[in-house]
Amino acid sequence: MSTLLTINVKNLQSQTQKFFFFQEPAVYSGGGDVYSNSLYSQSLGNYNDTGGELTFQVNLQYYAGIQEASSVPVVGNSSGYSSAWRAIDLAPASGSTSQPSDCTTATISPLGLGAAQYEEGVEAGAFRVITPSFTAPPYYNVGSAVSVNGTIVLSNFVQANPMNNTDCQPILKYYVQTGTYTQGTVMNFTASSTNSALADFTGGYTVCNVSLNADGSWSTQLQ
Structure with missing residues (x-):
């Protein structure tokens, strides 16, 4: 049975808030700038008024992802x-x-990823995506995907180069922030991670309880 990483969120502010979740970008070699996507977004009312909590679950299984883009x-x-x-x-x-x-x-026509196999020389702690020859546009994003609440989402990525090897080393750190970035939307990781809640699962924890406090600060508890 696969392991799930779980973040439970309570909103202790008086107003309903919209939360979004995202992952720390992987370490990449063989690519250019690294981009991040929002993984999940949902509104949540005040805990004392509604008793509501927001649960975000990520499967610990790693996924390679490729995505076609027009720009x-x-x-x-x-x-x-x-x-x-x-x-x-x-x-x-x-x-x-x-x-x-x-x-x-990877294949371009049709778009796909072949069955994973062992390859010598991949960076330790990483996986590799090999891209074929192609001419942009369209563009192709390759990177780390995660299974979020049962849906696979491209978490972070680089724009692929043709005839290239991209090594991707995922990091098991996830963030919670208030805002309106919907799932699959490109976000500014540096700006969004500032004053956010961090769920650091790198130490083997599998559950993080997060509260947005009335004063705007965050409280987190790992277990």
């Missing part, structure tokens, strides 16, 4: 349209004899 990423716009995903493993540390399925090869 370069723009903050506030959807990152793209047609997409494909592939469950994938992460490359082992140097010196390991294991051979996980840590690499997938």
Whole structure:
């Protein structure tokens, strides 16, 4: 049974707030600028008035993603349209004899990702996406996708180069912020992560309880 990472949110402010969730960008090699998408967004009323809580769940399974786009990423716009995903493993540390399925090869027509296979030379803790020859536009985003509340979403990405290897090392840190970025919308990670709530699952925790306090501060508790 797969492991779920869970963030439970309470709103202790008097007004209904809209929250969105996003992930710390992966470490990439073989690509350009890194972009982030909102993973989920929902409104939540005051906890004392409604008793309501907002639950965000991410499957710990890693996914490689590719997405077709008509333009370069723009903050506030959807990152793209047609997409494909592939469950994938992460490359082992140097010196390991294991051979996980840590690499997938993309196709453009039709858009897709081939079955993951072992590839030598992938960065430790990362997976690799191999892109074929193509001429832009259209553009192609490749990166880390996650299964959020049962839906797979491209979490963070780079614009792919043709005939290129992109290594992506996901980071298990998620953030909660107030705002209106809907799922799949490009956001400014630096601006959005400032004064946000951090759920750091890198230490093996699987649940983070988050409260937006009446004074605008955040409280978090990992378990």
